[in-house]
Amino acid sequence: MPVAYNDDMDKRLIQLGAAVIDTEAHAIAALRTRINGNFAAACKYMLACEGRIVILGMGKSGHIGGKIAATLASTGTPAFFVHPGEASHGDLGMITEKDVVLALSNSGETEEICTILPLIKRLGVPLIALTGQPRSTLGKVADIHIDISVEKEACPLGLAPTASSTATLAMGDALAIALLESRGFTAEDFARSHPGGRLGRRLLLRISDIMHKGEEIPAIPENVLLSSALLEMTRKGLGMTAVVNAQNHAVGIFTDGDLRRALDQGIDVHITPIAKIMTANCKTLGPDLLAAEALQIMQRHRINALLVVDTEQRLIGALNMHDLLRAGVL
Template sequence: MAGEGHIRDEAEAAELRRLGLAVIETEAQAVAALAPRIDEAFVRACRHMLACRGRIVVLGMGKSGHIGGKIAATLASTGTPAFFVHPGEASHGDLGMITPQDVVLALSNSGETDEIVTILPLIKRLGVPLIALTGNPRSTLARAADVHIDVSVEREACPLGLAPTASTTATLAMGDALAVALLEARGFTAEDFARAHPGGRLGRRLLLRIDDVMHTGDGVPRVGTDALLREALVEMTAKGLGMTAVVDPDGRVAGVFTDGDLRRSLDRGVDVHRTPIAEVMTREARTVRPGLLAAEALHLMETHKINGLLVVDEDGRLLGALNMHDLLRAGVL
């Protein structure tokens, strides 16, 4: 009996994997079929959107509405101002959100969605360009559009052929194609993207500067060139950065002493109470100037296999210090 249950479990698992794979294959084919449709209509749609002096207003009902919301968000985050309007609400006042400077992007697999068809005359009266993504080039929406992009699919991934699956995937992929084409055409950069995502990890990596995370003032570990190794160890312990700067009487960095230098010194049997720090410090200290991106500081540390950096002014005077832990706390790592 136990053996029969195991066989049933294995057969069920195999069937579930088969069904899942069939969905992936169907949707992959639907997306691949879009390639020939990156045609002149696609180019015209991009040109309308590039020329838009207002915003791209995305419309869609049901599952197309969910896809429309994502497309609007992708456009907005990649340099093309956009927002989503629910077609059902549009006929009850929200149509006022569309201005003559906008472009409307309407999504409907059938091209006959009642809520969209109802407001087509009002959209046309505004005189705004209408771009339609439908699965039916002969539909009311497709015929009313200034530009129609065909996102039809051979079949849905749903075995009943009812639930929008491959069709919504194809529409989403075409929306991404439009957004990325516009991104490239606008010369949108990674820093532009970060400005739109200041709270995200990418935003922190691309916008955060070392000035925002470095230790300054009394928080910077430093000893003079005439200090003993013992004094340097006390300073390193107090400041907790795993290093201390060694500065001359004018505050210029003469060297750095790190945990690694300490290990090498102890291996050599140096006397921590009598050895001058100048004899065991690293003279070629790795320094950077203020304003450096935190991500660039991280790259320097990784490239040179060091855990900290000293920040100096144009004359080499010590301004601050930071280490890997500071970048980790700031979310740069």
């Protein structure tokens, strides 16, 4: 819950914070009219790039450049950041003739970038500039200039890059997402570049990766008693057991929930055939489905376990909600 505020100091701090948000929101809103032909031309250069997008920026622009490079790379546009100061001491060799350079400088006069402009032009690579000064050195030399100027910085001194760096970041995101859409980049493509994240697990993990196999599968013949089912459930610890016929086809399932309902009815576990109380025609799925699809099936049908079968309906695996939880799918 939000902490209550009462004194004048609290109110003043809140006013200052709100003013920063308002200033930066205004700076971003002003960019809307600059999504124009220059923006489209920049996107076309980047889409046609046979190499990588090389981002340049000093200071705060450098930090923003690193984030833009990371966003581009994770959304289907290979990119990396090069420090302009290091570029003039050897790192310029990282730029090839197949690359596109995206240079960030609010003033457009950043010395370290201007120093290497002749070398970039000599390479013949497209140069896209994001500056707040279209008539600056960088703005005039660039093949494409995108205006990211702001009315004022959120800093009351007008010195610390605040609104300008936010505007640069927003424009970088706009470029990255426009390229993502143009490339037809999918959620599964995104997951491949984020295999360690939750999205990667949800979109790449298959049922075969997490299901219990072989001796770990709880299974009993269809002609045994309920007591045998309980013993198998206890041994395997999945809260259920598959019921199979002589050909190892899954003909049913018996779960903890089924057991509770059976006990409520006063059924004798020592004389009741499992075939009488099992859930026949139970939900099954194939091993190649995504684990996230198994989760959807469980949630839709309000069940906690599923049997995995091959194309001939032979039992080859089992999983429950805890398996999905351990795998990070939930």
